[in-house]
Amino acid sequence: MLQKERAKIALEYAKQSGCDNARVTLSSATQSSFTVRNNQTERIHQSKSASLYIQLFTNDRYGSFSTNRMETAELKKFIEEAVRVTKLVTPDTYRSLPDKSLYYTGNGKDLEQHDNSTSKLEPSQKNQIAFDCSSEIYKSDPRIISVNSEFSDLDDYFYMIDSQGFEGESRQSSFSLSCECSVKGKGESRPEGWWYESSIFFDSLKKNEIGKTALERALSRLGSVKLKSGKYNMVLENTISSRVIAPIISALNGASLQQNNSFLKDMAGKKVFDGNFRLFDNPHLVKHAGSRYFDGEGIATKPMAIIENGVVNSYFINTYYSKKLKMPVTIEGPSVPMCKYSESPGNNPSGRDLGEILKHCGNGVLVTGFNGGNTNSSTGDFSFGAEGFVFENGIIKHPVNEINITGNIITLWNNLIDIGNDPRTSSRWLIPTLAFENVNFSGI
Amino acid sequence: MTDTYQNMALFGVTIENLNKILATALSKGGDYADLYFESSKANELSLRDGQVNSAGTHVDYGMGVRVLSGDKTGYAFTEVTTMEEMIKAAKAASVIASQNKSRIDGFPVAQILETKAGNGYYPQTKEWEHISVSHKIPFLQRLNGKIFSSDDRVNKVMARISDSQSSILFYNSEGVLASDVRPMLSIVATCIMESNGRIENGSYSRSYRGGFEFLTNSLIDHIAKEVVASTSFLFNATRPKGGQMPVVMSAGSSGILLHEAIGHAFEADFNRMDTSIFSNKMGEKICSQEISVVDDGTIPFNRGSINFDDEGVPSQKTYMVREGILESYLHDRISAKHYKTNPTGNGRRESFRYMPLPRMRATYMENGKNREEDIIASVKKGIFALNFSNGQVQIGAGDFTFFVKSGYLIENGKLTQPVKDINIIGNGPEALANIVAVASNNIIDDSTWTCGKEQYCPVSCGMPSVLVNKLIVGGNE
Numbered sequence: 001m002l003q004k005e006r007a008k009i010a011l012e013y014a015k016q017s018g019c020d021n022a023r024v025t026l027s028s029a030t031q032s033s034f035t036v037r038n039n040q041t042e043r044i045h046q047s048k049s050a051s052l053y054i055q056l057f058t059n060d061r062y063g064s065f066s067t068n069r070m071e072t073a074e075l076k077k078f079i080e081e082a083v084r085v086t087k088l089v090t091p092d093t094y095r096s097l098p099d100k101s102l103y104y105t106g107n108g109k110d111l112e113q114h115d116n117s118t119s120k121l122e123p124s125q126k127n128q129i130a131f132d133c134s135s136e137i138y139k140s141d142p143r144i145i146s147v148n149s150e151f152s153d154l155d156d157y158f159y160m161i162d163s164q165g166f167e168g169e170s171r172q173s174s175f176s177l178s179c180e181c182s183v184k185g186k187g188e189s190r191p192e193g194w195w196y197e198s199s200i201f202f203d204s205l206k207k208n209e210i211g212k213t214a215l216e217r218a219l220s221r222l223g224s225v226k227l228k229s230g231k232y233n234m235v236l237e238n239t240i241s242s243r244v245i246a247p248i249i250s251a252l253n254g255a256s257l258q259q260n261n262s263f264l265k266d267m268a269g270k271k272v273f274d275g276n277f278r279l280f281d282n283p284h285l286v287k288h289a290g291s292r293y294f295d296g297e298g299i300a301t302k303p304m305a306i307i308e309n310g311v312v313n314s315y316f317i318n319t320y321y322s323k324k325l326k327m328p329v330t331i332e333g334p335s336v337p338m339c340k341y342s343e344s345p346g347n348n349p350s351g352r353d354l355g356e357i358l359k360h361c362g363n364g365v366l367v368t369g370f371n372g373g374n375t376n377s378s379t380g381d382f383s384f385g386a387e388g389f390v391f392e393n394g395i396i397k398h399p400v401n402e403i404n405i406t407g408n409i410i411t412l413w414n415n416l417i418d419i420g421n422d423p424r425t426s427s428r429w430l431i432p433t434l435a436f437e438n439v440n441f442s443g444i
Numbered sequence: 445m446t447d448t449y450q451n452m453a454l455f456g457v458t459i460e461n462l463n464k465i466l467a468t469a470l471s472k473g474g475d476y477a478d479l480y481f482e483s484s485k486a487n488e489l490s491l492r493d494g495q496v497n498s499a500g501t502h503v504d505y506g507m508g509v510r511v512l513s514g515d516k517t518g519y520a521f522t523e524v525t526t527m528e529e530m531i532k533a534a535k536a537a538s539v540i541a542s543q544n545k546s547r548i549d550g551f552p553v554a555q556i557l558e559t560k561a562g563n564g565y566y567p568q569t570k571e572w573e574h575i576s577v578s579h580k581i582p583f584l585q586r587l588n589g590k591i592f593s594s595d596d597r598v599n600k601v602m603a604r605i606s607d608s609q610s611s612i613l614f615y616n617s618e619g620v621l622a623s624d625v626r627p628m629l630s631i632v633a634t635c636i637m638e639s640n641g642r643i644e645n646g647s648y649s650r651s652y653r654g655g656f657e658f659l660t661n662s663l664i665d666h667i668a669k670e671v672v673a674s675t676s677f678l679f680n681a682t683r684p685k686g687g688q689m690p691v692v693m694s695a696g697s698s699g700i701l702l703h704e705a706i707g708h709a710f711e712a713d714f715n716r717m718d719t720s721i722f723s724n725k726m727g728e729k730i731c732s733q734e735i736s737v738v739d740d741g742t743i744p745f746n747r748g749s750i751n752f753d754d755e756g757v758p759s760q761k762t763y764m765v766r767e768g769i770l771e772s773y774l775h776d777r778i779s780a781k782h783y784k785t786n787p788t789g790n791g792r793r794e795s796f797r798y799m800p801l802p803r804m805r806a807t808y809m810e811n812g813k814n815r816e817e818d819i820i821a822s823v824k825k826g827i828f829a830l831n832f833s834n835g836q837v838q839i840g841a842g843d844f845t846f847f848v849k850s851g852y853l854i855e856n857g858k859l860t861q862p863v864k865d866i867n868i869i870g871n872g873p874e875a876l877a878n879i880v881a882v883a884s885n886n887i888i889d890d891s892t893w894t895c896g897k898e899q900y901c902p903v904s905c906g907m908p909s910v911l912v913n914k915l916i917v918g919g920n921e
Contacts, residue, residue, distance in 0.1 A: 037717065043517045046536045047797065049506075050523065067503035068523045078503065085499050088577045089489075092497035123539060146717050182719040182840050188873065190719055190840035221841070229687045231921050259492075259600050260636050261645050324493075372704075372836035372845030373867040373918075378636070378643040381683070383867035383918035385836070385845035401843055404867045404918030406686055442686030442918050 003028055003050065004169075006070050007159055010054055013076050015163065017083040021057040021097050023162040023297075026050065030118065033152035036130040039138045042148070044123070056083060060091035094323040097297075102329055103166050104294035104301070111284060111291045114171040117202035118155040126151050129207060133179050136211030143219065145190055146182040149211060151175075153202075166298040174198060174289065175205045179214040185222055193218030198426040200289055217368075220389075224399040227390070227443035233364025233417065234405065234439040235357055235391070238424050240370055241339075242431040245279070247375040247382065247409045249334060252306065252314070254321030256377060263380035263410065267312045274416035276342035279307035282430075283335035290428035295332045304330070309342055310413075338430040341419035351421030354433045359394030361417060361435050366391050367405070380409035404442040412436055448623040451613040455481045455507065455525050459556065462615045464527070468534035469511050470617060473541035476512040476777065477534075478616035480754060481525070482796040486608035489577060491584040491601065499577050508796040509537040515716070515778055516540050519799040556621050565742055565749045565759065568627050568655030572607040575656045580605050583631075583664050590668035591635055595676060599643070600636035605629075605659070612754075620756040628747070628902065629658050630892045633671045639679055646675030646849070647833075649892040651747045651902070658745070674831055677850050681864035684853055686919030690826035691868060691912045692819055692854065696887035697832045699905025701912075702737055702807050704835040704844040705872040707905075708897065710739075710764045710772075711790070711802040712779030714839050721842035721873055725770045731876040734812045737765040739774055741789055741805035743888065748806035748904040755791035755800050762788045765876075776802045794899035804895060808906035812882025816909040819881045821857035827917055828852040828859055829868065842872040867918040875912055883909035 007026040014022035028050035035043040052075070053066045063086030067078050133149035153176075159169040178196035185191045195213035199205040236244065248264070256262035264272065283301035285291045294300055297319055305313045317325065318332040341351060352360060366389045373384030387401040413436075420433030452458065462479060469477040483505045490498040507530060508521035518540025520533040584603050591601045612624040630651040637644050648671035652658045693701055706722070714720035722730070741750045741759030750759045755777050763771050773779065776791030779802055792803035820828060828851050835846035848866050852859040870878075888906035895903045 041516060041540065043519065043799070044537075044540050045519045045799065047521050048523075049521075049797070062498055064498065064500040065502065066500075069503055069505050078501075082501060085501065085577050088581070089499045090495040090497045090581075092495060095497075146719050148717075182717075185841070188721050188724065189842060190721060190723075192719070192838065192840040224841075226688075226916070229921065259602060260638065260643060261600070261634075369838075371838060371843055371869065372834065372847060374833055374847040374865070376645070376865050378645045379865075381865045383847065383865055385843070385867050385869040385918075387838075387841075387843070401841065402869050402871060402916050404686060404845075404869050404916055406683065406866065406918040406920065440686065440919070440921050442916055444688045444916070 003157065004159055006052065007161055010052055010075055010079060011161055011163060013079040014054060014056060014083060017080045019056050019058040019083045021163045023055045023097065023160065025053040025160045027156065027158050029154060029156045031152065031154040032126060033150055034127045034130045035148065035150045036134045037148050038146060039131065039134050041127055054079065054082065056086045057095055057097060058083065058086055060093050060095065061086050061089050062092055062095040063089065094320055096319060097162055097164050098299055098319040098329065100164050102299045104168060104298060108293045111293070112287045113200055113291060115173045115201040118153045118173055121153065121202065126153065129177060132207070133177055133211045136208070137181060137215040141215065143183045144181060144215065145184055147179065147211065149179040151177050160298060162298060168294050168298055170292060172289070173200055175202045177205060177207055177210055179211045181214040181218045183218045183222065191218055191221035191224070193221065196426065200287060221399050224387070224401040227365065227400040227403045227441055229443050230441060231438050232441050233361045234436045235361055235364060235366045236434045237354065237366060237368045238420065238422050238431065238433045240368065241434045242429045243370050243384065244409065244412060244434065245337065245339060245429065245431050247380065248279070249337065250377060251380070252316050253333065254315060254317040254325060257315060258321050258324050261377050263378060264312060268315060270312060271310045272312050272410060273307060273310040273413040275310040277307055277310050277413055277416055277419070278340045278342060280305055280338045280340070281334040281336065282338050285336050288336055290336045292335050297332060299329060299331060301331055301335055306334070336428060336430060338423070339419055339432065352418060353420055353422045357418050357420055357433050357435050358391050362394060363392050365389070365400065365441060366396065375409060382407060382409060402443065406440045406442060412439065415439065448621060451611050451623040454483055454611055455613055457525065461527060465509065465530050465534045466617050468531050469509050469538050472538045474511045474513040474538070476617050478510050478614065478755060479507060480796050481507040481613040482610055484608060484610040484795070486606065487572065489580050489584060489605045491588055491603040494588055496581045496584045504795060506796045509534045510799055511537045511540050512778060513541045515782060517778070517799055521796050556619050564751045566627060566653040566745050570656035572609045572627060572655060579656070580659065583659055586661060587633055587664045587668055590665055591633065591672055594668060594672040595637065597637040597639045598635060598672065599638040602634040604632050614756045616756055622752050622756045624751050626653065627655050628653055631667055632892060633667050635671045635675045637675050642679065644675055644678040646671055646678065648674060650890050651892040652745045652890065653747060653749055654745045674850060677862060678864050681850060681862035683866065684827065684863045684917065684919040686917055688914055688916050690823045691915045691917065692823060692826065692828045693907060693910050693912065694828060694830050695816065695883065695885045695907060695909045697889040697891060698829060699808050699889055699907040700832050700835045700846045701875070702809055702907060703804060703903070703905045704837040704846055705870065705875050706737065707739065707804050707807045708837050709839055709842065709872050710774055712773035712775045712783065713802050715773050716779045716782045719840050721840065722770065728770055729768050730765065730770050730873065731768050731879060733768040734882050735765060735768055735879060736763060736810040738763055738810060739790065739804050739807045743806050746806050746888065746904055747890065747893065747902045748804065750792070750805065753789045753791045754793045755787065757787045757789045757791060759789045774802045774804065776800055792901050794901060798899045801898060803897065803901050804903050806888060806904040806906065808886060808888055809882065809908060809910070811884040811886045811908050814881045814883045816883045816885055819883055819909055819911045820854055820859065822881065823854045823911065824856060826854045827863065828854050837872065843869060844872055845869045868915050870915040875915060878913050879910050880913050881911040885909055
């Protein structure tokens with residue numbers, strides 16, 4: 001393949017320019033999107049792109065470069081200049097390619113990450129899918145102001161080689177269909193609802209009920225009121241629950257640990273969270289987006305228990321931070337994080353879905369959307385804007401908005417009530433419905 | 445001085461080439477087409493653990509073809525500017541016209557009407573192209589030294605200098621030929637401090653559309669001083685009790701309130717689609733007569749400034765709200781045509797990979813007549829919001845948020861307990877109507893603000909100190 005040759009040429013240029021070691025990554029993508037608004041095609045976007053990334057390790061120095069100009073003369077000039085620039089920075093003896101024994105060496109079973117339908121689908125067919133999605137609801141309710149639907153597809157190729165002999169490639173496809181619906185609310189308010197489905201395989205993409213779900217979600221926001229400040233049980237819908245996992249993933253990262261900027265520093269092997277909290281990485285999940293056999297350094301991925309019964313089991317350590325922290329290399333970051341409730345005796349082995357969790361919690365606030373906010377990476381303190389629904393005796397009562405949720409990530413996860421059994425398979429991260437008690441909600 | 449023909453040579457095209465691509469783009473009909481060429485080079489230099497130990501350069505090159513047919517857009521781009529690839533892109537973009545059965549078949553392409561050279565708001569005296577890494581390293585070393593020597597609680601410093609230069613060539617079916625060179629400098633410093641087992645982190649940044657002449661020792665010293673001060677502040681700060689209360693927004697970065705609460709809602713694409721909470725408010729009084737809100741692309745060397753937008757429209761200072769009256773939305777060509785008005789120079793895009801959308805530039809509120817100390821003194825119990833990090837808005841519902849990194853409690857008209865890490869949420873039109881006092885101390889904030897509406901665009905914001913008499917503040921019970 002021509003693209004592989006480009007990457008090999010780039011690696012050779014780096015060596016010829018006096019570079020000790022190098023890693024070259026080539027990624028190329030073909031993508032399109034078709035947007036329909038109120039049953040009229042609004043936008044068509046089609047593109048092909050390719051970029052070459054090159055990391056240089058020379059004289060104990062490091063540089064990271066990229067270009068999408070891959071004509072031979074341009075590439076040669078670019079790499080020669082990159083090597084020259086790299087030699088100007090301060091030596092950093094921790095920079096190197098990985099230990100070769102950690103490389104993925106091939107022979108894994110097919111993770112089924114690609115469907116070649118992208119090249120077979122006609123633009124008119126893609127446009128029709130978006131149109132059908134919009135048509136599900138357009139003019140179906142007098143309160144509808146606007147319906148926006150979009151079909152998009154992506155065919156992504158990735159090839160990586162380095163000067164130690166690593167060579168790996170992968171190809172992913174993605175088909176997505178989404179709908180956003182705006183409805184007339186009280187006064188000038190125009191609440192919105194959205195829904196999307198995504199799949200590696202065109203035939204597996206759910207193509208109906210997306211518009212209807214978006215409309216239902218928009219209408220459910222009508223009559224929103226402000227919440228009285230207080231401590232409530234909080235249930236996070238599976239569409240947004242990853243928001244309270246992301247700060248943990250970030251705090252487990254080697255860069256955060258080494259820079260003394262992690263609320264989980266020095267916590268390895270310690271019970272930090274509720275004993276029922278389990279977080280895994282499952283990088284070899286067949287037919288699931290994000291599955292991969294090697295990371296950005298070529299290091300072989302493997303299933304990992306990240307948090308085991310509330311205990312911090314593993315950090316995300318790449319070669320650089322392994323040397324700086326004097327810790328073993330694990331992996332640069334998660335591929336397909338999954339979250340589960342402890343399967344200890346006495347717990348429901350099949351878990352609960354959203355409805356059952358609401359019943360289990362009795363009263364509280366079901367959060368269905370976050371709006372801004374942030375987490376302090378050093379302390380784990382967070383404050384998020386949110387919207388959702390008040391529920392009583394397991395039944396949703398009314399929508400609420402303009403609420404702030406404030407707390408600390410470690411404290412929150414020690415107030416865990418339940419982890420559901422219902423992650424959205426459309427998402428790379430498989431984080432289901434989550435429930436916590438005693439959460440600070442600020443409202444009126 | 446930017447040379448349009450020099451940029452044409454850079455992309456290897458002639459006027460005849462450009463006309464041929466446009467003719468292809470409009471071959472199936474359509475009302476308008478444009479071509480956007482971009483060649484960008486961005487450099488990064490990073491300091492970590494006391495060493496300037498990572499460098500990088502990122503090159504992005506290509507062109508995009510856009511076809512408009514009524515409100516509809518066809519867009520395609522290519523990273524290779526051969527005629528063959530550009531014609532392919534033009535054909536892909538042209539599909540939109542056949543999709544929408546445009547009434548115009550084979551739009552006549554005009555000849556050159558206007559040539560614009562982009563040297564107005566950000567002329568460089570020392571272009572980044574000619575500046576070596578070795579010229580920048582001493583600035584990062586100075587920054588590191590200054591931060592460490594300022595406070596013995598400093599534990600780690602991370603810093604980065606990013607510079608870029610983009611050469612732009614634009615041509616459209618109205619015959620507008622424009623070129624520009626857009627520089628950018630950004631410096632970000634993050635400081636980690638540790639004291640008695642407690643760790644706090646703070647960041648401070650500055651960004652300018654300018655050349656190497658902006659990278660000075662005095663700028664470095666200012667950044668060092670501010671990042672240490674803002675991190676040190678956090679050791680004494682606590683979380684306040686949450687709830688609805690008055691909030692005094694300090695001058696400068698509190699302009700994020702304008703960006704999130706009302707700026708996005710004034711972008712005309714949301715209004716054209718009738719999804720903005722301000723869709724039916726044009727010409728109406730929406731806030732105090734003391735308030736005028738501007739989106740300005742003409743501030744010299746400002747991060748949000750542009751000589752012309754990414755649709756070839758000259759930049760301008762646009763009053764969105766003048767003396768309390770909603771006067772103008774922020775338009776691109778599509779929305780301007782829809783509203784039968786002139787575009788306001790807000791059609792912006794992240795790169796040639798994206799079609800332009802109505803986007804803000806530098807959004808700020810003009811000065812009022814009050815003094816900040818009098819505004820604080822008027823509040824019995826509330827929050828004084830000092831530093832901000834990020835924000836978000838829901839356009840239709842109007843709910844917006846911004847994250848306050850640091851501030852103070854106001855008790856009986858005085859600043860008392862330092863506070864930190866709280867989110868503030870409100871509703872755009874309500875918050876605007878609830879601004880009851882505006883100070884005369886407007887500051888345009890030069891931080892590395894980047895707006896993420898579908899694509900990333902550099903922007904800036906500013907505001908004098910204001911009192912919003914009712915917002916919901918996150919905090920403890």
